[in-house]
Amino acid sequence: MTAKGVHIYFIDRNTDQPDYYQEVMASEFLDQHVGKKVSVWWGSSSSNERNSFSTSLSVNGCLEKNADRNQYRILVSEGTYAYFSSNDVQSCSKYGGDKKFKDGAEAVIKLKSK
16 A cells, blocks of 8 residues: 555456456545546445446546545535545546446446455
8 A cells, every 4th residue: 555545456348349357546546536427435335246136336526626635525415425435436437438327417427345
């Protein structure tokens, strides 16, 4: 682990080429998506499957960063939000090009189960 974050793997899902994994710093990936619509999710299962009816939480919205800390958030409303740091990130997933996920998100960020 470094001061900037942890290494993660993300899969660039592009329809015209096979999936591949690339190692990047979590903080770099998150910083590239600040101001963009993302989905942050936590699941009790070790599976990387969303929408599988296993215990999970998902928040979809614009990713923001606290400039003074290594903290990020998605604030949908007073009662719907997610706060996390780059050290909480388990994995990320994104499509290549302009393609987005069904919920309109440009990236999906999975948080570690502690």
